[in-house]
Amino acid sequence: MLTVSKAISEHDNLAMVKPLVSEEEIYLDIEAMIKLMAITVRGLELAVGQRSAMALGTIMGSQLYKSMSPSIKGKNLKEALEAVNTRSFRIDVYKMRGKVVHEDPQTGRKVFYYVGRECPIRQILYHEDIPAGGTLCRIMCSFVEQLLADVLGGKYSVKLLRYGPNACFLRVEIVNGPQPPDDVAVYSKKPSLEEYVMLLREDLRSILVAFDATVDRVLGGNPTMSYMAGKRYGLLDGDNLLSTIGRTISVDEAITVLNVAYKGLLELSKEGDVISLERSVFHDLVEKLQLGRAVFIYRTLQGYLAGLLERLTGHRVDLRGLDEKATQLKILMR
Structure with a gap:
């Protein structure tokens, strides 16, 4: 399972350092x-296709910027990027031959580049082994587009050009409007480990709140879609668990395996054909953040558990919620 030390393992090889923050x-x-962000966003991508899910990422990025914009309003580009870099983001301006803006030899359009050394999305991709360039990356590209539009007053298209273990390389095309000045130089500084962990937690919360504010606009809060998304991702994680076990197992054995694998996050019990969630940090988060689309997330988690059980048992499994929060789940096995 992921620990704080793993959560910062990309942060300049700090995985070997004992975490300074120990609060459970x-x-x-x-x-x-x-x-949760992997289950919901990547799960939706698997369920409806990347092309359709990209709209979710675009609106989420815009919503995320809106939540952070009060700290950026009235600033010039250098100040705005430096304000963003006080969080768990690290965005540097990339210059070639002393210039920021260049002409793309293939399209003739004006382009410039940023180096994304750190952001919460990179952590999700890295620790969930999700390919770069999909809906999650679209969140951050949209975020940068909104920042540039707000600060410079034009329209910009941001795309992930390269994804690597140490940084991302972003290409920004000027669709219309002013170009950034060549004298802007922004080089982010690495925060302390303790500070980074706290900033990461805060920004992951902001992304989750952005998802909550966005999902109805894209999917209309469709509970069937949320269940499908969760199950698709549960099947993936179930494959990973199954590979460590080496054989399919009974539902009772699967409950034991899940309680070990998700220790601290989930605690499940089973009586007859009903599974009970005795503990769920996911449900706790919904309540702490007062998320308005709680039912959508509950159904996503319901589908996720069904996918895990289906892979571990080798049988077709669905779970029917017996209460609004989906903490009591009837097993339907075929």
């Missing part, structure tokens, strides 16, 4: 939010 709530919050 912080550990579990980071674990749960990384997993």
